[in-house]
Amino acid sequence: MSTTDLDKPRCHCAVFGVFGNPHAAQLTYYGLLAQQHRGQEGSGIVTAQFDPVAQKQRFHVHKDFGLVNDVYRDDRILSETLVGSMAIGHNRYSTAGSANNKTNIQPFTVLYKGGNIGIAHNGNLTNFKKIRQELQDEGTIFQTTCDTEIVLHLIARSRKTNQIEQIREALSRLQGAFSFVLLTDTALIAARDHHGFRPLAIGKKGNAFVVASETVAFDIIDAEYVRDVQPGEIVVIDQSSIDRGAVTSLRIDDRPATPHYCIFEYIYFSRPDSQIFGHSVDKVRRKLGKNLAKSRPVHPRAPNDKVIVINVPDSSNTATMGYVQATNKFGGNVKLEIGLIRSHYIGRTFIQPRQDVRENKVKTKFNVVKGVVKDKVVVIVDDSIVRGTTSKQLVQLIRQAGPKEVHFRITSPPIMYPCHYGMDFPTPKELIANQCGGDIEKIGKELGVDSIGYLSIDDLLDSAPQENGERYCTACFSGAYPVPIDAAQTKDENEA
Numbered sequence: 111m112s113t114t115d116l117d118k119p120r121c122h123c124a125v126f127g128v129f130g131n132p133h134a135a136q137l138t139y140y141g142l143l144a145q146q147h148r149g150q151e152g153s154g155i156v157t158a159q160f161d162p163v164a165q166k167q168r169f170h171v172h173k174d175f176g177l178v179n180d181v182y183r184d185d186r187i188l189s190e191t192l193v194g195s196m197a198i199g200h201n202r203y204s205t206a207g208s209a210n211n212k213t214n215i216q217p218f219t220v221l222y223k224g225g226n227i228g229i230a231h232n233g234n235l236t237n238f239k240k241i242r243q244e245l246q247d248e249g250t251i252f253q254t255t256c257d258t259e260i261v262l263h264l265i266a267r268s269r270k271t272n273q274i275e276q277i278r279e280a281l282s283r284l285q286g287a288f289s290f291v292l293l294t295d296t297a298l299i300a301a302r303d304h305h306g307f308r309p310l311a312i313g314k315k316g317n318a319f320v321v322a323s324e325t326v327a328f329d330i331i332d333a334e335y336v337r338d339v340q341p342g343e344i345v346v347i348d349q350s351s352i353d354r355g356a357v358t359s360l361r362i363d364d365r366p367a368t369p370h371y372c373i374f375e376y377i378y379f380s381r382p383d384s385q386i387f388g389h390s391v392d393k394v395r396r397k398l399g400k401n402l403a404k405s406r407p408v409h410p411r412a413p414n415d416k417v418i419v420i421n422v423p424d425s426s427n428t429a430t431m432g433y434v435q436a437t438n439k440f441g442g443n444v445k446l447e448i449g450l451i452r453s454h455y456i457g458r459t460f461i462q463p464r465q466d467v468r469e470n471k472v473k474t475k476f477n478v479v480k481g482v483v484k485d486k487v488v489v490i491v492d493d494s495i496v497r498g499t500t501s502k503q504l505v506q507l508i509r510q511a512g513p514k515e516v517h518f519r520i521t522s523p524p525i526m527y528p529c530h531y532g533m534d535f536p537t538p539k540e541l542i543a544n545q546c547g548g549d550i551e552k553i554g555k556e557l558g559v560d561s562i563g564y565l566s567i568d569d570l571l572d573s574a575p576q577e578n579g580e581r582y583c584t585a586c587f588s589g590a591y592p593v594p595i596d597a598a599q600t601k602d603e604n605e606a
Contacts, residue, residue, distance in 0.1 A: 157170045288303045397573040417486070419491060527587070
C-alpha cells in the first residue's frame with residue numbers, strides 16, 4: 111500500500127526468492143513488483159553466481175530507496191549486474207529501524223567463515239533489543255538499526271560446523287514474527303516462526319523453485335503454487351531439490367507449531383487475488399462483508415429513503431460487494447454505487463501540505479461523485495480505522511455532496527492496541543478507539559456519522575477459514591499477545 115494510505119496499518123515487507131533459473135533476477139523483479147503493496151520505501155535484490163576462475167560463488171547486490179520500477183529502472187541492473195541462477199529480494203516498509211537509513215534496505219549480506227549469506231525478512235522480532243544488547247556487550251558491531259541484522263550475527267557466531275545447523279540455532283533464539291528467505295552459496299532457504307504470523311508460500315516454475323510472501327508473485331511469472339512454509343519450518347532448496355523435484359523440510363527446533371496467523375492479512379494487507387495461509391483472500395473478504403451486513407445493518411430514518419453503499423477504494427472493494435449481497439438477501443434494499451474515486455497516481459514524492467490545509471491530503475487522494483450521494487442514505491464500508499483522522503475528513507467530504515444520512519461500517523473490530531508482529535500502528539494513545547475507551551457511539555460522534563458499526567471479534571473469526579484448525583492473532587483488537595513483548599520495546603512505546 112502506498113504512503114498515501116493516510117490512516118491505515120502498514121505491513122512490514124515483502125520477500126521473494128528463486129533457485130534454479132538463469133533469469134533469477136528478472137523473476138525476482140516481477141515477484142517484488144507484484145508485491146509492491148507490502149512496502150514502498152525501498153527494494154533490493156541479491157543474486158549468487160559461480161565464478162569459474164576463482165572457483166567460488168560471488169554475490170551481486172543492488173538496492174535503493176523507492177518503488178520497484180524506480181530501483182531497477184536501468185535494464186542493465188537485471189541483465190548485467192544481478193547475474194546468477196538464484197536470488198532473494200525484498201520490498202521494505204520499516205517498523206524496526208530508521209526509514210531514512212539506506213543501510214537498512216534489505217537483503218543484508220555478509221561473508222563469514224561459512225561463506226556468503228544473505229537474508230530478507232518480513233515480520234518483527236519481539237526480543238530484538240534484548241539480543242542486540244547481548245551481542246553489543248560481547249563486542250559485536252552493527253551496521254544497521256534493523257532487527258534482521260541480529261540473525262546474521264547469530265549465524266556467524268554459532269559454534270555449529272554445519273551451516274544449516276548454524277541457521278537453525280540462530281532462528282531458535284528468536285521470538286516474534288518472521289518469514290525469512292536466506293541465500294547461501296549453495297541454497298535458498300525459507301523459514302517461518304512457530305506461530306506463522308506472516309505468510310510465506312512455495313511455488314515452482316518449471317524445475318525451479320520460488321518462495322514469496324504472497325501467491326500473486328507466482329501468478330505474474332506463471333509459477334505454480336505448491337504449499338505454504340509451515341509454522342516453525344525451515345525449507346532448504348538446493349541442487350538436490352531440483353534433481354528430486356522436492357524441497358528438504360526441517361524443524362527449527364523441538365517446539366511445536368502453535369499457529370496464530372495475522373488476521374489483518376485477510377482484512378487489509380494482502381491482495382484479494384492472493385492465496386494466504388492456503389485460502390483465497392477474496393473469498394474471506396466477501397464473507398467479512400456478509401457478516402457485517404447481518405450483524406450491523408443500516409436502518410434509515412424514513413422507510414422509503416434510497417440507500418446506497420459505497421466502498422473506500424481499494425482494499426474494501428470485495429467486502430462491500432459481500433455487504434450489499436447479504437443486505438439484500440436478508441430483506442434490505444440497497445444499491446452498490448461507486449461514490450468515491452481514488453487517484454492512483456500519487457507517488458512517494460507527494461508533498462505533505464501545511465498544517466492549516468492538512469485536509470487536502472484526503473481531497474488529493476479521493477473525490478466524491480456528487481450526483482451519486484446527493485439526497486441518498488449513504489453507507490460507507492471500509493476495512494479498518496486507525497487514528498480516525500482520514501475517516502473523519504472523508505465523512506466531511508461526503509457530507510459536502512449533500513447526502514441525507516451518512517453511516518460507517520467497518521469489516522474489523524475497533525483497533526485498541528498496537529501490533530508487535532510486523533504491522534506499523536501508532537502508539538495506543540493515537541488510536542481513536544483507544545482514545546474513546548472502546549465506546550463505539552463516541553467514535554461515531556468523533557467521525558461525524560449518523561451511525562457506526564464494527565464487526566465483532568467473533569464475527570471476524572467466523573469469516574476466516576478454520577476447517578484445518580487455523581488460529582489467528584487478534585492482539586490489535588483484544589490485547590491478547592501470543593508472544594511476549596520485549597520490555598524495552600514496551601517502554602519505548604509507552605514513552606512515545
